[in-house]
Amino acid sequence: MKESLLLFSVITTLLYAVGTVGYLIYVIRTEKAIHRIAYGFLLAGFLSHTIGLAVLVGQIHQMPVTTLPQTFSLFAWAIVGSYLAFQLKFNIRILGTFVSPLAVVFMLLSSAIPGRVIPNSQLFKSFWLTLHVATMFIGMAIFALAFCAGIMYLLQERQIKSKNFGLLYRRLPSLEVLDSLNYVCLTFGFPLITIGLISGFVYAGAVWQSYWHWDPKEILSVVTWLIYAVLLHERLAVGWRGRRAAIMAIVGFSAILVTFVGTSMILEVHHSFKLG
Amino acid sequence: MDRIVLIGLNHKTAPVEIREKFAVVCVDTSGPLMNLTQMRALRESFYLSTCNRMEVLFTTPRLDEGISAVVGLLSNIYGQTGAALKPYLYTYIDQDAVKHLYRVACSLDSMVVGEPQILGQIKDAYRQATEAKTSGVILNRLLHKSFSVAKRVRTETRIGSSAVSISYAAVELAKKIFRELQGRIALLIGAGEMAELAAEYLLSNGVERIVVANRTLERALALAKRFNGTTVGWDELAEELRRVDIIVSSTGSPEPILNAKQVRQRMRARRNRPLFFIDIAVPRDIDPEVNRIDNVYLYNIDDLQGIVEMNQAERLKEATRAEHIIAAEALKFDGWLRTLEVVPTIVSLREKAEQVREAEVRKTLSQLGSLSDEAVDAIEVLTQSVVKKLLHDPILFLKRTSNRERKEYYLDVARKLFQLDLDRSETEEEEDQLSLDSDKMS
Numbered sequence: 001m002k003e004s005l006l007l008f009s010v011i012t013t014l015l016y017a018v019g020t021v022g023y024l025i026y027v028i029r030t031e032k033a034i035h036r037i038a039y040g041f042l043l044a045g046f047l048s049h050t051i052g053l054a055v056l057v058g059q060i061h062q063m064p065v066t067t068l069p070q071t072f073s074l075f076a077w078a079i080v081g082s083y084l085a086f087q088l089k090f091n092i093r094i095l096g097t098f099v100s101p102l103a104v105v106f107m108l109l110s111s112a113i114p115g116r117v118i119p120n121s122q123l124f125k126s127f128w129l130t131l132h133v134a135t136m137f138i139g140m141a142i143f144a145l146a147f148c149a150g151i152m153y154l155l156q157e158r159q160i161k162s163k164n165f166g167l168l169y170r171r172l173p174s175l176e177v178l179d180s181l182n183y184v185c186l187t188f189g190f191p192l193i194t195i196g197l198i199s200g201f202v203y204a205g206a207v208w209q210s211y212w213h214w215d216p217k218e219i220l221s222v223v224t225w226l227i228y229a230v231l232l233h234e235r236l237a238v239g240w241r242g243r244r245a246a247i248m249a250i251v252g253f254s255a256i257l258v259t260f261v262g263t264s265m266i267l268e269v270h271h272s273f274k275l276g
Numbered sequence: 277m278d279r280i281v282l283i284g285l286n287h288k289t290a291p292v293e294i295r296e297k298f299a300v301v302c303v304d305t306s307g308p309l310m311n312l313t314q315m316r317a318l319r320e321s322f323y324l325s326t327c328n329r330m331e332v333l334f335t336t337p338r339l340d341e342g343i344s345a346v347v348g349l350l351s352n353i354y355g356q357t358g359a360a361l362k363p364y365l366y367t368y369i370d371q372d373a374v375k376h377l378y379r380v381a382c383s384l385d386s387m388v389v390g391e392p393q394i395l396g397q398i399k400d401a402y403r404q405a406t407e408a409k410t411s412g413v414i415l416n417r418l419l420h421k422s423f424s425v426a427k428r429v430r431t432e433t434r435i436g437s438s439a440v441s442i443s444y445a446a447v448e449l450a451k452k453i454f455r456e457l458q459g460r461i462a463l464l465i466g467a468g469e470m471a472e473l474a475a476e477y478l479l480s481n482g483v484e485r486i487v488v489a490n491r492t493l494e495r496a497l498a499l500a501k502r503f504n505g506t507t508v509g510w511d512e513l514a515e516e517l518r519r520v521d522i523i524v525s526s527t528g529s530p531e532p533i534l535n536a537k538q539v540r541q542r543m544r545a546r547r548n549r550p551l552f553f554i555d556i557a558v559p560r561d562i563d564p565e566v567n568r569i570d571n572v573y574l575y576n577i578d579d580l581q582g583i584v585e586m587n588q589a590e591r592l593k594e595a596t597r598a599e600h601i602i603a604a605e606a607l608k609f610d611g612w613l614r615t616l617e618v619v620p621t622i623v624s625l626r627e628k629a630e631q632v633r634e635a636e637v638r639k640t641l642s643q644l645g646s647l648s649d650e651a652v653d654a655i656e657v658l659t660q661s662v663v664k665k666l667l668h669d670p671i672l673f674l675k676r677t678s679n680r681e682r683k684e685y686y687l688d689v690a691r692k693l694f695q696l697d698l699d700r701s702e703t704e705e706e707e708d709q710l711s712l713d714s715d716k717m718s
Contacts, residue, residue, distance in 0.1 A: 160452060161567065163579050169452070175550065176455040239547025242571045 008052030013107040015045030020100040027097050027171055035093045046080045063133045072110035076103045078141035094171050098148035128203035132196055139192030140256050146185035147253035150246035153178040157243055182245050190228050197225055220259035227252040278319055279339050282373035283346050284331035290364035298330040313410050317341040320412040324401040335414050374609050378602040381422040382429040390435045395426050413688040425605045433594045443477040445583040446554045450522055453552050453573055457482040463520040465489045466527030470556045474524045489513050517542040526556035536565035616687050618678045622671050624696045629663045
């Protein structure tokens with residue numbers, strides 16, 4: 001069983017990697033056919049990833065977040081899934097060039113870090129936990145897209161402001177499209193991580209009889225949530241947009257990475273994903 | 277045979293003061309250039325006048341007399357003797373005249389190479405010529421050809437589609453800032469050829485409407501009428517920044533007319549929606565500091581020129597391809613012109629009749645099956661004599677045509693009547709006419 005899981009993981013990583021190469025070629029030769037191939041590889045990777053995750057869930061009978069490698073893998077899955085969905089809806093092909101490397105990085109991290117499947121634990125079986133994990137991962141994945149859109153915005157804006165045009169100027173969409181992508185991600189992602197946080201607190205209350213533990217991860221999560229809350233508020237209230245919104249999306253996602261990866265790897269807290 | 281002559285001056289040969297003089301006089305349809313029709317040395321005539329050029333195209337049976345008559349007329353407009361004007365004029369004859377007209381129509385001779393306005397200007401001028409009935413068989417065909425050559429160059433080369441012109445570069449930039457130009461409002465401050473071209477370009481790329489601001493209300497109203505837009509008072513200029521998205525500025529003001537503070541103040545009311553300034557004026561109208569404000573983008577004429585320069589190599593390559601097309605088309609026109617003589621027309625008439633006869637005889641013989649040699653000969657003789665008799669009068673008429681005053685006209689009708697020009701069908705001609713009409717509507 002373990003071998004088959006490893007096989008799925010390797011196949012998925014390879015498919016994502018080929019998709020990423022395709023998307024990089026797409027930057028140089030903007031042809032629809034190249035994009036279709038790259039998108040196809042990502043989609044194939046996503047399907048193989050989904051099967052791998054399903055097998056894993058069937059085996060451990062709980063959400064695949066019991067170890068750090070699992071969570072990285074799940075995160076990569078959520079990122080690719082959200083990108084594939086966004087691409088269908090918004091058709092910003094070049095976004096794939098920025099998103100697909102992220103997926104590969106998380107897949108590689110997932111296989112590089114040692115992890116062992118911990119025994120079946122009642123701790124991971126709860127409606128609230130399932131809700132917490134599902135909303136958090138999809139929300140974070142959507143913020144990963146906003147992060148990529150933010151980087152694309154800053155790249156494009158700098159070219160237009162400085163009047164120095166490089167290869168990417170023609171490839172990147174208009175500033176307004178990138179900015180509205182930022183906004184769309186925010187309107188989808190923010191409710192999701194809000195639900196994620198609340199369900200997390202409810203779960204903590206149920207398991208540890210207290211909603212709040214002054215756990216660094218909890219604090220950082222709330223800080224991250226605040227960053228996005230400020231961004232959303234400013235967008236709606238005074239019409240923040242463009243550069244500032246892009247920077248906030250990048251800062252917000254950095255906070256997510258620190259919260260999600262940093263604390264898990266460095267700090268010994270009860271919330272951390274178990275290292276092997 | 278009549279000669280085709282083109283006499284003109286443009287931005288390369290004449291300074292702006294001289295071009296102005298002609299531009300003012302020539303827009304008037306009842307102006308002195310209408311005298312062209314009264315010149316006895318000229319048979320057909322056409323003239324084109326824009327801010328950057330003045331071209332007189334005519335056919336004449338007496339070359340020297342025709343040229344000196346036209347130069348004399350131009351000198352009258354200029355208010356000097358012919359000798360004073362001569363250094364600014366160029367004169368092209370026959371094939372060179374054809375080529376020059378094609379180059380002008382394709383915008384290869386324009387100040388901003390590839391700008392599309394010139395074709396519309398030629399069409400307008402040609403419409404005037406047809407209304408005044410100054411153009412005839414040769415110029416009609418030449419001008420129609422110049423439209424189709426321009427169309428061909430436009431579709432087969434990227435002379436007009438790559439960022440060859442400043443306006444084009446500005447619109448391309450606007451499309452990288454805004455998702456689309458539909459529904460945007462542009463503010464035109466001041467006037468001038470470049471600014472008006474840019475405004476026209478913005479409109480044709482989807483900008484919803486143009487708001488015009490000018491120090492003199494009269495001028496503002498005239499421009500607003502031209503672009504179907506509205507005007508705004510000079511004092512409300514800064515306030516207007518709340519509503520508009522793209523600003524094209526080209527005033528003669530020695531000092532900036534908008535500073536960074538004025539723009540920054542309006543950004544809050546705009547909820548930071550992007551603003552795109554295109555400053556064509558020299559000296560500049562918009563304070564360069566404006567570019568440092570978030571969501572505000574300022575491009576002046578040098579910046580835009582920089583983008584255009586970026587494509588210089590590409591443009592040269594495309595221009596070479598366009599020149600190639602023009603040379604080939606000029607040769608084709610020359611070929612047609614040669615057929616506009618009595619002997620070639622008679623020859624092609626006989627050829628056509630013979631072709632028809634042979635084809636019909638072949639068809640009939642194959643249907644009748646085996647016939648005696650005498651019978652076949654009889655059919656051949658019969659058909660030959662029918663054709664000969666039928667063509668006798670037209671050929672006699674054509675031969676007499678040599679001495680007629682409007683020889684080309686009769687030859688042209690004869691060629692059309694028997695459809696002797698295979699490369700140009702009637703439908704094609706109708707299409708040209710239609711495209712001319714549809715331009716008039718828009």
